[in-house]
Amino acid sequence: MQRVGFGYDSHRFAEGRALVLGGVRIEHDRGLEGHSDADAALHAVTDAVLGALALGDIGSLFADTDPRWKGADSAVFVREAVRRAGEKGFAVANCDVTVLAEAPRLAPHRDAMRRSIAAALGVAPNAVSVKAKTNEGMGWIGRGEGVAALAVVMMETPE
């Protein structure tokens, strides 16, 4: 059996924060604001996994008021979502992620992000796709106010 899940997330840029996307630390003059490490890509992936099995969402599982998640590595959220899906008999087949950011340029980090997301999902890197786009200068993403990420995950039971 197969189930598909979709996730979306966005975070605002802030001074004095590290920029972490897809579990990869990226050099930039600003990072993303958030309770955890604010990794919008891993948050979208987490919601996609949870969504595939209708297991709720990242906010209900990992409250942003919980001190346990302050500054947390968001790979923890991905792994917990995968573990919960596993309890339902499902494993990740593949994952496709799109990150929207006007800056910095993410293409040079794409393969590192693929490997990192794959490790968090417990799959081979060739089961993970990462695409990076600007927003062509339009809207809040285009003005460099923050980053958005979208993810689709296919989950399957063993043959």
Ligand code: MG
């Ligand atoms: Mg988030």
